Amino acid sequence: MSFQEKQLPADASFGDKALNWIDARFPLSSTWKAHLSEYYAPKNFNFLYVFGSLALLVLVIQIVTGIFLVMHYKPDANLAFASVEYIMRDVPWGWLVRYMHSTGASAFFIVVYIHMLRGLLYGSYRKPRELVWLFGVGIFLCLMAEAFFGYLLPWGQMSYWGAQVIVNLFGAIPFIGPDLSLWIRGDYVVSDATLNRFFAFHVIAIPLVLIGLVIAHIVALHEVGSSNPDGVEIKDTVTESGIPLDGIAFHPYYSVHDIFIVTIFLLIFSAVVFFAPEMGGYFLEYNNFIPANPLKTPPHIAPVWYFTPFYSILRATTSDFVYWLQAGVAAYVALIILRTRLASKCKIAAAVIGLLIIVGMFIFDAKFWGVVLMGVSVMIMFGLPWLDTSPVKSIRYRPGWHKYIYIVFGIAFIVLGYLGVQPPTPVGTAIAQVCTFLYFGFFLLMPWWSATGTFKPVPARVVYHPH
Amino acid sequence: MRLLKKLIAAAVLLPGLALASEGGYPLDQAPDYTKDMVALQDGARLFVNYCLSCHSASSMRYNRLRDIGLTEQQIKDNLLFTSDKVGGMMTVAMSGKDAKAWFGAEPPDLSVIARAKASSAGSGPDYLYTYLRTFYKDDTRPTGWNNLVFPNVGMPHVLWELQGIRTAKFEDVKDPHEEGKTEHKFVGFQQVTPGTLTPVQYDKAVADLVSYMTWMAEPVQTTRKRIGVWVLLFLGVCVVLTWRLNASYWKDVR
Numbered sequence: 001m002s003f004q005e006k007q008l009p010a011d012a013s014f015g016d017k018a019l020n021w022i023d024a025r026f027p028l029s030s031t032w033k034a035h036l037s038e039y040y041a042p043k044n045f046n047f048l049y050v051f052g053s054l055a056l057l058v059l060v061i062q063i064v065t066g067i068f069l070v071m072h073y074k075p076d077a078n079l080a081f082a083s084v085e086y087i088m089r090d091v092p093w094g095w096l097v098r099y100m101h102s103t104g105a106s107a108f109f110i111v112v113y114i115h116m117l118r119g120l121l122y123g124s125y126r127k128p129r130e131l132v133w134l135f136g137v138g139i140f141l142c143l144m145a146e147a148f149f150g151y152l153l154p155w156g157q158m159s160y161w162g163a164q165v166i167v168n169l170f171g172a173i174p175f176i177g178p179d180l181s182l183w184i185r186g187d188y189v190v191s192d193a194t195l196n197r198f199f200a201f202h203v204i205a206i207p208l209v210l211i212g213l214v215i216a217h218i219v220a221l222h223e224v225g226s227s228n229p230d231g232v233e234i235k236d237t238v239t240e241s242g243i244p245l246d247g248i249a250f251h252p253y254y255s256v257h258d259i260f261i262v263t264i265f266l267l268i269f270s271a272v273v274f275f276a277p278e279m280g281g282y283f284l285e286y287n288n289f290i291p292a293n294p295l296k297t298p299p300h301i302a303p304v305w306y307f308t309p310f311y312s313i314l315r316a317t318t319s320d321f322v323y324w325l326q327a328g329v330a331a332y333v334a335l336i337i338l339r340t341r342l343a344s345k346c347k348i349a350a351a352v353i354g355l356l357i358i359v360g361m362f363i364f365d366a367k368f369w370g371v372v373l374m375g376v377s378v379m380i381m382f383g384l385p386w387l388d389t390s391p392v393k394s395i396r397y398r399p400g401w402h403k404y405i406y407i408v409f410g411i412a413f414i415v416l417g418y419l420g421v422q423p424p425t426p427v428g429t430a431i432a433q434v435c436t437f438l439y440f441g442f443f444l445l446m447p448w449w450s451a452t453g454t455f456k457p458v459p460a461r462v463v464y465h466p467h
Numbered sequence: 468m469r470l471l472k473k474l475i476a477a478a479v480l481l482p483g484l485a486l487a488s489e490g491g492y493p494l495d496q497a498p499d500y501t502k503d504m505v506a507l508q509d510g511a512r513l514f515v516n517y518c519l520s521c522h523s524a525s526s527m528r529y530n531r532l533r534d535i536g537l538t539e540q541q542i543k544d545n546l547l548f549t550s551d552k553v554g555g556m557m558t559v560a561m562s563g564k565d566a567k568a569w570f571g572a573e574p575p576d577l578s579v580i581a582r583a584k585a586s587s588a589g590s591g592p593d594y595l596y597t598y599l600r601t602f603y604k605d606d607t608r609p610t611g612w613n614n615l616v617f618p619n620v621g622m623p624h625v626l627w628e629l630q631g632i633r634t635a636k637f638e639d640v641k642d643p644h645e646e647g648k649t650e651h652k653f654v655g656f657q658q659v660t661p662g663t664l665t666p667v668q669y670d671k672a673v674a675d676l677v678s679y680m681t682w683m684a685e686p687v688q689t690t691r692k693r694i695g696v697w698v699l700l701f702l703g704v705c706v707v708l709t710w711r712l713n714a715s716y717w718k719d720v721r
Binding site: 043082085086088089090095096099248252253256257259260262263264266267270271273274275277278281286287289290291464466467 | 525526527528531575576578579580582583584585586591684685686687691692694695696698699702703705706709710712713714716717718720721
């Protein structure tokens with residue numbers, strides 16, 4: 001087909017002509033329509049649905065401030081710490097850019113955790129949105145990597161020893177571990193070589209993957225359409241022209257809505273940036289104002305708050321706890337064999353894998369299984385769309401007692417996070433072990449509990465009260 | 468109900484309990500003079516005269532002292548000891564190697580020390596304020612000085628002429644938590660020779676010095692908060708506008 005350009009009347013305005021010229025060469029109007037002005041979103045969103053937009057805003061803040069920081073930061077073990085102070089003192093508005101970036105890191109996790117919680121509550125990961133969820137978990141993994149690599153860059157004591165501890169975790173992997181951690185560091189200890197490669201990952205590699213995944217996340221979402229707090233598919237009830245009856249155009253309705261929430265978010269964000277940038281040692285750790293010293297280990301090394309739930313699971317895995325884990329694995333395999341209708345091949349496979357894990361727990365030390373557990377605690381989120389077998393999506397129409405399961409899970413997650421900040425104590429470890437069981441129980445037993453109970457009827461149309 | 472009352476009482480009282488530093492000595496609350504130009508200038512004078520001989524503040528430029536009300540000429544005439552350029556950094560002539568040989572450890576750079584020393588025991592300024600006021604004569608130490616907040620510290624009491632020489636009295640008391648063990652407990656200072664300052668004047672001088680170090684750890688802090696007020700006011704207005712904008716669109720959605 002030959003190139004065709006729509007003919008506009010001769011008296012058309014310059015703007016119309018320019019747009020027509022572009023549209024013939026690039027899908028500008030159609031993209032605008034498909035993703036904004038004619039993207040129909042359910043009208044019954046509550047405030048929890050704004051955190052996706054906020055996450056995008058924080059991503060932009062991090063990229064823009066990051067670019068300006070890179071202009072003055074020196075990825076060199078001898079210069080890095082001083083270059084951050086140079087940014088804080090001598091670069092015009094450098095302090096603002098730096099505080100926005102450091103506060104943005106924590107804000108990113110706050111926003112993303114709430115975004116994920118919303119997905120959990122309203123079943124946003126259920127069919128047909130599995131890929132939206134999978135891309136989302138991928139984004140979360142990238143975010144963790146980005147935060148980890150970035151945290152080394154200020155080259156303070158906590159940067160240095162945090163990286164040392166985490167890289168050493170890879171050393172717990174049987175056979176290849178020590179060589180693997182050596183390969184990651186590029187040296188026998190965290191050093192200039194490590195700083196340089198972490199810098200490369202932080203400013204180039206991970207952001208590229210992150211942006212790609214964010215685009216995939218949004219494209220997949222707009223392909224299937226947004227879910228909503230009722231878990232009703234709005235595309236099931238459409239007008240003659242195919243527009244969902246309960247849908248409203250994203251632009252202008254949700255764009256003005258998001259702008260409103262964005263100003264509230266910026267108000268809170270600015271309050272932290274301008275009045276409490278250290279946030280009591282949680283956003284900027286006090287120890288990190290001491291330059292990295294490879295010869296002086298701080299008495300208490302704690303990761304930044306957003307990693308602590310997973311770090312707690314790692315620390316909870318003591319050699320005594322491994323017996324409990326073995327019992328847990330055995331019980332879970334028994335549950336699969338006795339209480340599922342899986343093919344016998346699958347059951348045999350589950351039994352073999354379970355047996356291998358139990359035997360493996362006798363052979364390899366607890367540190368390795370702690371690392372495995374920490375990894376699985378994040379990776380298990382990939383399985384959510386297939387673990388949830390409830391006939392309804394939203395918590396609104398689930399049995400009342402399901403709410404308590406979510407509350408217990410939420411408390412376990414927060415308690416794990418709190419304990420991860422504290423120095424380990426015997427009581428703390430015992431509580432973390434109970435919470436570890438609750439955390440994994442929530443996901444692994446989901447195929448059973450999520451389908452149990454009396455479900456409320458889901459309405460055909462969304463519930464909406466005009467405001 | 469009684470349990471609840473007790474819990475509430477405990478929750479109210481807990482923050483009031485003095486938390487101990489790593490040396491086991493509770494930290495005093497440092498007075499905040501970071502907005503008092505006279506105090507900051509006095510602190511800068513003490514800092515340059517007493518601290519900069521061994522410690523550096525290598526992120527701090529001399530001419531940044533203009534922010535606390537000094538002119539470049541005043542800085543050049545009175546404070547410029549370790550550099551010949553007023554735009555130079557507060558570096559130190561002593562080499563790290565010598566320092567290690569003399570004091571057992573390299574004196575840390577003090578640029579951001581007031582931020583680094585914060586802990587659950589108190590803020591960074593609290594730590595410095597208590598630390599600089601709890602030196603005592605101890606002949607078992609190589610320098611002849613010891614400290615309550617930082618036991619067996621390598622640093623001698625540089626401000627001793629101002630405070631005078633003091634010794635610390637300790638008593639061996641029974642450990643209430645462990646049977647048969649005794650605790651070496653600090654009970655008070657004893658002034659041996661008077662200093663050039665009275666105790667009250669000395670506390671004020673240390674407070675000035677600590678306020679200066681707090682300011683130096685983040686010279687922009689006052690500006691930051693001043694700008695922050697305007698940013699929040701601006702955003703507050705924006706919230707009202709965007710709230711009404713949103714409402715005007717959404718009134719059509721039924």
